[in-house]
Amino acid sequence: MTPTPSSSPFGRGRANPVIYLDHAATTPLDARVLKAMQPYFSDAYGNPSSFHTLGMRAKEAVTESRIRIAKLLNAHEDEILFTSGGTESDNMAVLGVPRYFAEKLRTQNSEPGTSGLPHVITSAIEHHAVLEPLIWLQRRKEIELTVVDVDRYGVVDSKVVAAAIKPTTVLISVMMANNEIGTIEPIADIGRALLKYRTLRQAQGMEKGTALPYFHTDACQATGFLEIDVEKLHVDLLTLNGSKIYGPKGVGALYVRRGVKFQALMIGGGQEKNLRSGTENVPAIVGLAKALELAQADRERESARLTELRDRLVKGLLAIPKTILNGHPTERLPNSANVSFIDIEGEAAVLYLDAEGVMASTGSACASASLDPSHVILATGLSYEAAHGSIRFTLGHSTTKKEVDYVLKIMPGIVERLRMMSPVNLDMKYFS
């Protein structure tokens, strides 16, 4: 029973509707968000820095958005900075913090045995927007970097993070939930461990009033499903992104706790308290605030709905022989299912799915720029073979039970067909 795919996957007719299961890549724009944004393209198009009426209207829109986002995060209005998206927010934190403290450490820390470099701790499964700039800084000998491992489910151990802290540690960056395998990280636990460490340091009179190391988390994937309360999480910096929560692309925000210092990336007109120069993207900022409000208001109901659909999908996929689940069985985002089909290659499976109207993604090397498969799946200890065969389905607003059942109907045939073509027949004892 193998499916006969349509001859061209890329130009299907209306008869075969799109089943979009790649919401972790990006989400469509919510109509309500678009409506909120609309006035700021051609009517209230002023520059928020201008003193005239149109400028003031734009400024009000930005300020109002900032207040609304701050409220959702349990933060202060002046702690929200608008950026061009998740990557910029992550870069601001992981490049900006070590660079701000580099000079101070060079002159102060001449203790023997220390490198005098700012020390940063991160995890092996971070997004490239965190890992790559940190590796770049390390290569330039600007920081000392510790990358902590994860367990087989992709979970970071808060004790391991706490144990890695040194007197020179300026920043810890661990994502709230992983974009590839959906694993939810114990951010509040790490935050509490950090508070304990700081209190201890202060009690020892080592550093009066210091708040180092800072704690950053990338919440891009988590925003639609988890509570984002910076006080409960004990984070100092938090990355938000519009395009994963039915908001516009090209906009994000960085929460920066009062008193937290970092060196700006964008230098110019002094917008955003001189921490992020550049004319504010007013419609996108308005859209981000609206999207975040909608996401948080609907969070619990949508999480429950998607958890049920996700579990149905995972259960059905795991019924296919030689299939394993990537990520944590329960501590995962409600919308995320990631499995590896052993003996087949992911890109081929994604294109066969696409021919059936199903949009998914893969951690296979063949679909990436490098020749290595997903660093996230490899970090969980899975072999290269299994990483090459990984497929991610991420559910969203549009996902229905009917769609999940359709995927479950066609997937066994696709896997069967590709396995028929494959010379590989790995023993499952290596994957238990």
Add this chain to the structure above:
Amino acid sequence: MDPITKPTSEARKGDIVAPTKEKGWFYTDTVKEHFFHPKNFLDGEEGYGDAYMGMVGSPACGDAMKVWLRVEKGADGVERITEFKWKTFGCASAIASTSMLSVMVTENGGLPIEEALKLRPQDIMGRLGGLPARKVHCSVLGDKALRSAVNDYYRKSGQHEKIKVEAGRIIDKVLKITDHDIEEAVLEGADTLEKMRQRTKVGTGDPSCIPEVEQLIRFYKEKYFG
């Protein structure tokens, strides 16, 4: 027109563009046809125990291939490949390349072995209407698997003098990449280790060969461009 990096306008139809690459990547209609409707793949190995078999690659590297041949000697004394069956673990490029190779060696009554051995990855890519530059490495296993199966035929038919392990010296033991392959890749512009790995995947399964690969890149760069 170079089919590898400069696709024809025909090839651009149905483009998939990778988000982060300078060059777009896409599959031609011919690639898609061979990917979705692969020719000559072997479903089950029953009945092919006596065929001539060749194998190359490993799934850890992302590509692995196994081929089975049948050869007939005609009245003219020419040995032709009458059947070419295969199994491939790999992406769309790898599957389509193998499928196209199977068509090329068996069409028109079968290609004489001597001619089949002269087929190069570029010839397969040409027939496919080109492959995205970053997918070229997915197509290089076919001719190696073919060579390996032909050797099996020579061995079983007692023509030991014709067996060639490889056209050159094997550098990467897992992917069976030779110094000759490195030379060709340098000529095609892979003048750094990074570019070489993108093109040939050398060292993915056999990292111990990397220092030697670097040396060879330097050597051929100086030879041709120095």
